[in-house]
């Protein structure tokens with residue numbers, strides 16, 4: 001409850017000579033917010049905050065992020081510890097239930113994930129009707145939204161059915177993602193196996209073939225677990241806020257998540273991982289001259305930006321990028337790609353940028369997307385599937401945030417206000433009297 005965190009401190013606001021006292025809310029990690037819930041009623045004013053740079057839309061028990069210190073914790077656990085010691089499914093349980101699972105809880109979840117891993121045969125026909133070059137993110141978003149038609153019983157009492165609904169979604173999104181790749185390649189669908197773990201099953205559905213059986217590589221499976229863990233939640237980012245906002249209208253979980261997938265696809269958000277690899281490939285194809293790209297990124301007259309650099313919240317470093325960079329060499333070796341020239345270019349680009357005044361002044365560091373594409377590529381995942389991988393990882397976070405939003409006693413439909421700046425009242429002009437303006 002928001003009111004449980006109201007402190008004794010007050011902020012003072014003076015408007016037209018009148019002073020208003022505003023409560024201050026303090027979170028468990030000491031973060032402060034001015035409570036403006038009664039601002040408009042008491043003062044007639046609203047706040048303007050484009051891009052919501054200073055706006056807290058909720059309180060949340062899920063993820064703590066300190067952008068200045070480069071800290072990211074899920075439910076109090078540092079992501080470095082989780083990435084080192086857990087599987088993705090353990091972390092999904094942690095996010096959605098609030099605590100790490102016991103062995104029995106984990107086994108139960110694994111059983112549910114296996115049980116739900118098929119998708120309805122009628123849904124499989126949908127894949128036949130997307131055009132050949134349809135972006136996988138739009139296929140994913142459409143397919144996830146259509147799940148609510150196949151499992152309508154899940155939408156009536158969402159919290160009663162939460163465990164079921166969440167396991168179903170986490171399991172099926174993996175099958176949908178792999179199937180959309182197989183279809184795009186014109187290859188037969190590969191069904192999930194009951195004896196494989198979550199990540200192994202995904203790789204099996206992606207890459208197994210009757211003429212070239214997929215051989216499970218432990219290091220690759222561990223790397224995939226790590227990547228998905230590092231993407232699993234990131235508090236109120238663009239796609240998560242979308243999930244919460246859409247869900248606040250009380251629409252079902254599948255539709256809310258589908259909207260989040262759409263938001264994630266943009267190049268300023270999850271789409272950046274694809275943009276990074278395309279940028280590195282371009283630099284490589286042009287002879288590896290990375291310095292020219294750093295100069296272009298600094299040029300105000302050039303719209304080019306260094307993809308995978310900068311972050312709205314992290315201003316010292318992105319802790320996820322550090323873990324991923326450290327994993328790169330190991331994965332490249334495991335997949336027979338050590339010496340990948342793109343990794344060399346990425347490291348050089350990072351080094352040059354980090355010593356450059358432009359990047360230092362603006363606190364621009366490599367973000368999670370800068371190195372993740374190199375690992376995905378080494379695993380064999382094509383670049384147009386990178387953002388789908390981000391969505392697979394982010395799903396448990398979206399689900400946890402949706403549940404928290406649904407259950408929040410302070411929750412209301414999301415409905416920002418605006419300041420109108422258009423024409424004031426005009427006389428209506430009949431069509432025959434109108435002149436072109």
Ligand code: CMC
Nearest residue numbers: 268269270272297305306307308309310311312362367369
């Ligand atoms: N390359 C060159 N200049 C940059 C970059 C970049 N990647 N990012 C920011 N800047 C400059 C920007 O031009 C501005 O300069 P000035 O003050 O001279 O106008 C200054 O740094 C501040 O940038 P901003 O766009 O106001 O910052 P923001 O917080 O609105 O945007 C961002 C954050 C991530 C959208 C932006 O840094 C960016 O476009 N980065 C490249 C895309 C990217 O890697 N996105 C992935 C984000 S992490 C994963 C995720 O959230 O999905």
